[in-house]
Amino acid sequence: MQIKVYSTLTRQKEDFQTFQPGKVGMYVCGPTVYKPSHVGHMVGPVIFDTIKRFLSYLDYQVNFVVNITDVDDKLIVESKKQNTTVTELAERVTADYLSNLKKLQVTGIDHFPRATHYIGEILSMINGLIEKGFAYASNGDVYFDVSKDDDYGKLCNRDPEQLEAGARIEVNDRKRNAGDFALWKGAKPGEPMWDSPWGPGRPGWHIECSAMSMKLLGESFDMHGGGLDLQFPHHENELAQSESYSGKTFARYWLHNGLMKTGDKKMSKSEGNEIVVTELLKKHQPETLRYLLLSSHYRSPIEYSEDRLLELRRTLDSFYRFFDRVKRICGKSFYDVSTPLKFVPAPKGHSAFMGEIYKLRDAFLDAFADDFNSGGALGTLHEFLTTLNRFADQAKLETAEGNPGAKGEFLSAVTVLREITQILGLFIEPQESAGPQGNNQLMDGVMRLLIDIRADARKSKNFPLADLVRKRLAELNITLEDRPDETGWRVGP
RNA sequence: GGCCCCUUCGCCAAGUGGUAAGGCCGCGGAUUGCAAAUCCGCUAUCCCCGGUUCGAAUCCGGGAGGGGCCUCCA
Numbered sequence A: 001m002q003i004k005v006y007s008t009l010t011r012q013k014e015d016f017q018t019f020q021p022g023k024v025g026m027y028v029c030g031p032t033v034y035k036p037s038h039v040g041h042m043v044g045p046v047i048f049d050t051i052k053r054f055l056s057y058l059d060y061q062v063n064f065v066v067n068i069t070d071v072d073d074k075l076i077v078e079s080k081k082q083n084t085t086v087t088e089l090a091e092r093v094t095a096d097y098l099s100n101l102k103k104l105q106v107t108g109i110d111h112f113p114r115a116t117h118y119i120g121e122i123l124s125m126i127n128g129l130i131e132k133g134f135a136y137a138s139n140g141d142v143y144f145d146v147s148k149d150d151d152y153g154k155l156c157n158r159d160p161e162q163l164e165a166g167a168r169i170e171v172n173d174r175k176r177n178a179g180d181f182a183l184w185k186g187a188k189p190g191e192p193m194w195d196s197p198w199g200p201g202r203p204g205w206h207i208e209c210s211a212m213s214m215k216l217l218g219e220s221f222d223m224h225g226g227g228l229d230l231q232f233p234h235h236e237n238e239l240a241q242s243e244s245y246s247g248k249t250f251a252r253y254w255l256h257n258g259l260m261k262t263g264d265k266k267m268s269k270s271e272g273n274e275i276v277v278t279e280l281l282k283k284h285q286p287e288t289l290r291y292l293l294l295s296s297h298y299r300s301p302i303e304y305s306e307d308r309l310l311e312l313r314r315t316l317d318s319f320y321r322f323f324d325r326v327k328r329i330c331g332k333s334f335y336d337v338s339t340p341l342k343f344v345p346a347p348k349g350h351s352a353f354m355g356e357i358y359k360l361r362d363a364f365l366d367a368f369a370d371d372f373n374s375g376g377a378l379g380t381l382h383e384f385l386t387t388l389n390r391f392a393d394q395a396k397l398e399t400a401e402g403n404p405g406a407k408g409e410f411l412s413a414v415t416v417l418r419e420i421t422q423i424l425g426l427f428i429e430p431q432e433s434a435g436p437q438g439n440n441q442l443m444d445g446v447m448r449l450l451i452d453i454r455a456d457a458r459k460s461k462n463f464p465l466a467d468l469v470r471k472r473l474a475e476l477n478i479t480l481e482d483r484p485d486e487t488g489w490r491v492g493p
Numbered sequence B: 001g002g003c004c005c006c007u008u009c010g011c012c013a014a015g016u017g018g019u020a021a022g023g024c025c026g027c028g029g030a031u032u033g034c035a036a037a038u039c040c041g042c043u044a045u046c047c048c049c050g051g052u053u054c055g056a057a058u059c060c061g062g063g064a065g066g067g068g069c070c071u072c073c074a
Helices: A040-057 A073-081 A086-103 A115-131 A160-166 A207-217 A228-246 A277-283 A286-294 A306-330 A352-369 A374-394 A404-424 A441-459 A463-475
Strands: A004-007 A012-015 A023-028 A061-066 A135-138 A141-144 A181-186 A201-203 A221-227 A251-257 A260-262 A302-304 A478-483 A486-491
Touching: A004 A251, A023 A040, A023 A207, A040 A061, A040 A086, A040 A221, A040 A251, A040 A286, A040 A404, A061 A207, A073 A086, A086 A277, A115 A135, A115 A141, A115 A181, A115 A201, A115 A207, A115 A228, A141 A228, A181 A228, A207 A221, A207 A228, A221 A228, A228 A251, A277 A286, A286 A302, A286 A306, A286 A374, A306 A374, A306 A404, A352 A374, A352 A404, A374 A404, A441 A463, A441 A478, A441 A486, A463 A478
Parallel strands: A023 A061, A023 A221, A221 A251, A260 A302
Antiparallel strands: A004 A012, A135 A141, A141 A181, A181 A201, A478 A486
16 A cells, blocks of 8 residues: 655655655654643644554554653743743643643654753754854854755745845844854843853754654654644754754655634634633543544644534544444444454455445545545545444344344454544543443433333333423433334433 | 645535545435434535646636734644
């Protein structure tokens, strides 16, 4: 299977090839930890976590790094505002970030390097850049000299000459060119600082990503990701300083995810329109958010809205109902169906039904292999659902007529579904609020009682009473489902 | 002013040269005592105008509308 990747560097889809056979180095820019994460911060991690799952499924060994920038002007300002230290603030916000990722089933990140843990690497890289003539010290600061880098601007099509015309660049007479950017910033009193050959100070914004990615993934690695808003200046500068330093290709593919929007505008801390993840998760389950992030192509912007989340929840509910059905048929929870995250070709001599299932799996994988088109892949997920439900209906698996052979086949198909949902990182474990059944014994008992009373009423054709029970339960947001041999119930419409 | 990107059914969203996946909503049918759930069926020629081609939502040119970046930002 040939994977295609769109790279910002070439602005086209390319055949995916790794530097080392079977191994993938992946670096994604994480947050500056000065404010709790908002929904936009989850986009990259969820997308790239899914990409890693997919690549692992195809037997690649993926090393996935997401940095934490824990020293920066904004941290200094915010910590003063909160009357705390930079360290305390950074730790608190990092904990929030990590816990959100965990809830969203972002489990594939191998390293979360902190900028402050790599000061040594940063200093030696700056030193190297100065020695090679790409950087210069100036009054306690160190700047990267864009005029020394022939292909500066290649990622975003920026002409360094024109940067001067921008006039939005900070005026600073310590710089030689308007486009020069700080590798090291001299510290003012009271600011976090580390000793350096140029005096006490702290790293500039971009250098930590270069230093940490090189340390953890090598001078050349395969994929570099981040939000579209990081293309310039962050990634441009990161690329420039890295390749100037090593003389090698820094990252082969640059992938930029679309930005989360609220009310037609980009969601960002500076716009002040951000939806804080922990707030959102008070009203919606994490899986709904993960589903939202995967429902469109990663390069498109995603419109955030409450209605959309509610709509997607309805979509997910049909999966949860199906899982309930699986349990009734197979006596086994979908969540306990175990299958390795590994591609295995379809066995020979399968039934027509399993043929359909494998065809759907192929469609899913083809969509995903084409620039990680999760939206297209999700389309086939729904076709899985319909195909499986149809089979269960036709083979009458929930009645005495359902034969064991058909049930076995059904379970095989469910296993294939499980296989691909693992790639998506969906339906990994039951969602707390998704359970169609209550989770306490008293409730179960009372419901059993009401259902039995209603069953008696139905048997004696006392439909007004039967309907009254159902109607009153509906008013309590409980829905009854009469199935061939029993009546089930769930909370919700 | 410069650099990118987007515009597909009421809403969301795949499709990047061969005659429009999927989801939500809606409608009809099967099933049901009636519902619910499930299944089956129905609902678009792709912002506009030119061009290339046997053939374009898909390529090229122009126009309209929207978004991102050029300052911190996932």
